[in-house]
Amino acid sequence: MRAPIRLSGLAGLTMLAACTLPESDRTTISTIRFGDTSRPIGVARSNADLAEDFLDITFGLENGETLDGLLRYEGPVRVYMGPNSLAGYRRDLDALLARLRREAGIDIRETDDADAAEIVIEAVPTDQIARFFPDAACFIVPGVENWNGFLRQRDSQRTRWSEQETLTHAVIFLPQDSLPQDVRDCLNEEITQALGPANDLYRLPDSIWNDDNFHGAATSFDMLILRTLYQPEFSSGMSRDEAQAQVVPVLNRINPKGRNLPREPRAPESVAWSSAIETALSRRAGRAERMRGAISASQIAIEMDPTDHRLGVSLLTLGRLNLRQNPVAAAQYFSDAYMSFARQLGLEDVRTAQAGVHLAAMAIATEQYDIAADLADRHVPAAIEAQNAILVAGLLSMKADALSGMGEEEAARETRVDSLRWARYGFGDDSGDLAREQALLAALAAPDME
Incomplete structure (x- = not known):
């Protein structure tokens, strides 16, 4: 289950409100796409640590329940994605399924026959999804055929993951009227989780199965967990003890990168931190309640032993919540989050980049244009x-403003065009009018700051 993109993640982009492009530049904007989506196979982390992650992901559920037996498909998996509103995402689906075949070794392909599919993807209006899961952008339901079938079931009748003995059929419900970035992220998370790893863990630094939602595409870690799950040593119904006896030998075979690496100390999952950060991020809570949640999350994260990326998530959330009322405090929180992410995860991590775009916005506000441009180039x-x-667009827009502030107008114009190309890909390409992308970028701070 994935939460919607929180637009305040690029709050500093309100400075784009004054930016406009000449009419002649509008014809230079075309649809842009990411290149090769394949990732390295394997993870350079202790296989003993990875084994613990595997067991927690495959035998736990987001609601706190545990599974008695392992769940996976015991044959080829065919995926059907309905036409009409999801047609524009077929290339994204094809790319993901190709990765699952290549990186996870799963026999999974698309089919044009819904009746022959193990996994069906259906578009549903966002407000309908919110009726059942107010903070979710998309979700999976096992054992139903479609949305109407889901609606016909009462709560007590709905099939639950904990009631399954093996995986046979599931439907993924995606928002048909949400941002394209949201839909693409949902495809990645829900399809990979529909294959068996149903749990989300906040402690995972490099996984899409983390409710902090910084990763939108399946990572090498995710593919390794799936490759492990679909090895012949495992089968549906295995107990946790049975799986535990097999998982390290399996990982030693398929993940030589982690074969001789020692275990690393790491903080466990924290129910208290999860509850606090979810309150801080909830659109249903008032600002005061959200602030209390963010402060509590930060305090809990500071006390974790060892401290990890959850501290940066807490600090970044505090910065976003303070941006309008106390920009000076927000700037300090953004800086602290950036340093925490950089120290824990490195400068190449997407979380560090998310904090970096906020720092770039603050640098522009104080006319430190060289710092803003360097941050954009770095991330x-x-x-x-x-x-x-959307993050690419935000970073490039910061660089464009920085270049303009330094008097490099031609370079600024070219960078701004690149930013708007990416904005169109992330926000949608319905109107063909660049003003729409600019307006969306300029409004990024509004939804989450009230």
Whole structure:
């Protein structure tokens, strides 16, 4: 289950409101796409640590339940995606399924026959999804045929993951009227989780199965977990003890990168932190309640042993919540989040890039244009690697403003055009009018700051 993109993630982009492009430049904008989506196979992390992650992901559920037996498909998996409103995402689906075949070794392909599909993808209006899961952009339901079938079931009748003995059929419900970035992220998370790894863990630094939603595309870690799950040593119904006896030997065979690496100390999952950060991010909570949640999350994260990326997530959230009322405090939180991410995850991580775009916005506001341009150049590659078109657009827009502030107007214009190309890919391409992308970018701060 994935939460919607929180537009305030690029809050500083309100400075784009004054930017306009000459009419002649509008014809230079064309649809842009990410390049080769394949990732390296394997993860350079201790196989003993990866084994623990595998067990927690495959035997746990987001609601806290645990599974008695392992779940996976025991034969080829065919995927049907309905026509009409999802037709524009067929290339994204094809790319993901190709990765699952190549990187996870799963026999999975698209079919044009819904009745022959193990996984069906159906578009549903966002407000309908919100009726059942107010903070979710999309979700999976096992054992139903379509949305109407889901609606006909009462709560007590709905098939649950914990009631399955093996995976046979599931439907993924995607928002038909949401941002393209949201839909693409949903495709990645929901299809990979529909294959068996149903749990989300906040402690995971490099996984799409993390409710902090910084990763929108399946990572090498995710593909390794799936490759492990679909090895012949595993089968539906295996107990956790049975799976535990097999998982390290399997990982030693298929993930030589982690074969001789020692275990690393890491903080466990924290129910208290999860509850606090979810309150801080909830659109249903008032600002005061959200602030209390963010402060509590930061305090809990500071006390984790060792401290990890959850501290940066907490600080970044505090910065976003303070941006309008106390920009000076927000700037400090953004800086602290950036340093925390950089220290824990490195400058190449997408979370560091997310904090970096906020710092770039603050640098422009204080006319430190060289710093803003350097931050953009440093983090655009990570945003592209993460396939986050909105983040790419935000970083490039910061660079364009920085170049303009330094008097380099021609370079600023070219960079702004690149930014709007990516904005169109992330926000949609319905109107063909660049003003629409500019207006969306300029409104990024509004939804989450009230």
